[in-house]
Amino acid sequence: MRNPTGRQLRFGAELRKLRERAGLSATEAGQLLGIKQAQVSNMEAGRVGVSAERVRTIACHYDCSDKPLIQALSDMTSQRTRGWWEQYRELLPSALLDLAELEYHAQSLRGATTARIPGLLQTREYALEIFRQAVTELSPPDIEHRVSFRVKRQAILFREDNPTPYEAIIHEAALRMKVGGPTVARAQLQHLLDMSDRDHVTLRSITFDVGAYPGSGQSLYYAHGPVPQLDTVHLDQSHGLVFLDAEAQLHKYRTLFERIEAVALDPDKTRDLIHNVMRDL
The missing domain is CATH 3.30.870 (Endonuclease; Chain A)
Known part of the structure; x- marks a missing residue:
């Protein structure tokens, strides 16, 4: 996504907040998730799509136990249709x-x-x-x-x-x-x-x-x-x-x-x- 929407940017920002609360750098997060640091950065910038399953995996590795927040972020992944x-x-x-x-x-x-x-x-x-x-x-x-x-x-x-x-x-x-x-x-x-x-x-x-x-x-x-x-x-x-x-x-x-x-x-x-x-x- 070359020009992510405001909602996509917000989704990425929330992923970044989760990572920062876990005290992880983008490089460390990539190692936990089995992906490159650049992909972590692209997700957090709203430039690439993220599945609901990936959101739950991220939450697990970031030690996030806030189930309502995780569910809300997962739901956002299925609402990508531009209006x-x-x-x-x-x-x-x-x-x-x-x-x-x-x-x-x-x-x-x-x-x-x-x-x-x-x-x-x-x-x-x-x-x-x-x-x-x-x-x-x-x-x-x-x-x-x-x-x-x-x-x-x-x-x-x-x-x-x-x-x-x-x-x-x-x-x-x-x-x-x-x-x-x-x-x-x-x-x-x-x-x-x-x-x-x-x-x-x-x-x-x-x-x-x-x-x-x-x-x-x-x-x-x-x-x-x-x-x-x-x-x-x-x-x-x-x-x-x-x-x-x-x-x-x-x-x-x-x-x-x-x-x-x-x-x-x-x-x-x-x-x-x-x-x-x-x-x-």
């Missing part, structure tokens, strides 16, 4: 494709935003206006690619079987921002209300009255994997998308989300707030 996002491979940054792949496989998702409605809950018209206002001006075809990509990402919330559970915490500032004008803003708010009626979508808000709170200066996105070690944090930075998966980072953002949730309105009061904002338009 719908591959049709955008030459059209959009690869990090966006990695984001769609991450969302597709996530057990559940949660996010917190201050200035915008989360991408998974945006209407097409709202997303169109967001991309029109990009700092780096986009051509009409580029805008259309990004809008259609964003809309297709939302399919995980509409699957008939096992739609992805999603919790979104949206600051009142994002609710009141008239992106695209009153008509677009009103339709966006109604869409939030409609989505909040779905059992697997939890919508909460933070009001202006709360003031400063932990994490208020950034948008946060947390993807839960089949086991906590395979969780991922996604940050949308001005210079591009960032994915974090170190144990300390995951712990930090899990704690941060708990503190954000502590100051957020419950779902019913959030719906009341949205209705009030709609009346003010």
